[in-house]
Amino acid sequence: MRLDKFLTSLGKATRSEGGKLIRQGKVLVNGIAQKSPDFKIDPDSDTITLSGEVLTYKKYTYIMLNKPEGYVSATDDEKEKTVLDLVDPQDRRRGLFPCGRLDKNTLGLVILTNDGDGAHRVLSPKHHVEKIYKFISRDPVSENDVKALESGVDIGGYLTKPCRVKMISECEGEITLIEGKYHQIKRMLEAVNNKIVYLERITFGNIQLDPSLKRGEWRYLTPDEEEIFK
Numbered sequence: 001m002r003l004d005k006f007l008t009s010l011g012k013a014t015r016s017e018g019g020k021l022i023r024q025g026k027v028l029v030n031g032i033a034q035k036s037p038d039f040k041i042d043p044d045s046d047t048i049t050l051s052g053e054v055l056t057y058k059k060y061t062y063i064m065l066n067k068p069e070g071y072v073s074a075t076d077d078e079k080e081k082t083v084l085d086l087v088d089p090q091d092r093r094r095g096l097f098p099c100g101r102l103d104k105n106t107l108g109l110v111i112l113t114n115d116g117d118g119a120h121r122v123l124s125p126k127h128h129v130e131k132i133y134k135f136i137s138r139d140p141v142s143e144n145d146v147k148a149l150e151s152g153v154d155i156g157g158y159l160t161k162p163c164r165v166k167m168i169s170e171c172e173g174e175i176t177l178i179e180g181k182y183h184q185i186k187r188m189l190e191a192v193n194n195k196i197v198y199l200e201r202i203t204f205g206n207i208q209l210d211p212s213l214k215r216g217e218w219r220y221l222t223p224d225e226e227e228i229f230k
Contacts, residue, residue: 001040001041001042001043002037002038002039002040002041003018003022003027003029003034003036003037003038003039003040003041003048004018004019004022004037004038005018006041006043006048006055006057007021007022007027007050007055008220009058009061009220010055010056010058010220012050012055014219018037019037021050021051022034022035022036022037022039023035023037026050026051027048027049027050028047028048028049029041029046029047029048030046030047031047031049043057044057060113060114060115060118060229061091061094061096061112061113061114061115061220062111062112062113062115062220062221062225062226062229063087063091063096063111063112063113063218063219063220063221064109064110064111064207064209064210064213064218064219064220064221064225065083065086065087065109065110065111065112065213065217065218066107066108066109066110066209066210066213066214066215066216066217066218067083067102067106067107067108067109067110067215067216068086068107068215068216069104069105069107069215070104070105071083071085071086071104072104073098073100073101073102073103073110074098074101075096075097075098080104083098083110083112084096084097084098084112086216086218087112087218091112094114095114096112096113096114097112097113097114097119098110098111098112099111099112099113099119099122099123099204100119100123100131100180100204101180102201103183103186103199105199106199106200106201107198107199107200107201107215108133108134108200108201108202108209109201109202109203109204109207109208109209110201111204111207111221112218113229115229118229118230119229121229122204122205122228122229123180125161125178125179128178129178129204129205129228130176130177130178130203130205131176131177131178131180131201131203131204131205132174132175132176132201132202132203133174133175133176133177133185133199133200133201133202134172134173134174134198134199134200134201134202135172135173135174135175135185135189135196135198135199135200136171136172136196136197136198136199137171137172137173137189137194137195137196137197138171138194138195138196138197139171139193139194139195140170140171141165141167141170141171141173141189141192141194145192145194146165146167148191148192149163149165149175149188149189149191149192150162150163150164150165153188153191153192154191155181155184155187155188155190155191156187158181160179160181160184160188161177161178161179163175163176163177163178164176174202175188185199186199204228205228206224206225206227206228207221207225207228
């Protein structure tokens, strides 16, 4: 693993910031300053310190991605571009997968990880990890529609769990779910004779979509953000 990549995987610095710290001699490998950002290390056996702090290698990788339109939430697809196409090849080789799916044309927050147990835990409705989505509907959403959506609607033989709906205007609002069935929000709006024309996930538990990330950009989760998986 590259030395600068090791730093970014721990959330200690961006790639450019990590390179600067390394060139300044602030990063030691087994007690020796290595001033080349692409210096190769073995994170399982080498001792890495940053300004005197011993850095511990982390088994799992967690990435926040601002998903653009036109990408599918999958690890591989013969016909479509996937969310993994947007991250570094080195990270893709770590076995990343999307933690929960967004439709091809749904935007916003996607978490990529190789932590299978953690992902299963946060996606299970019994753990009540909330996901908030911003939406725009074709037609106005009435108070009765809101009550129906919050109570649970039939989306084809499945009654959705209670949720929260906050309307910002007649056709724009936010919906908070603890589950994620296939095309769920689109099907929920169809159940009240409406249609979604814009959908974006903006939070996943305590993780909020970083406003500094443009569509298609990503960063590693901070230690505080990773706590949701623990």
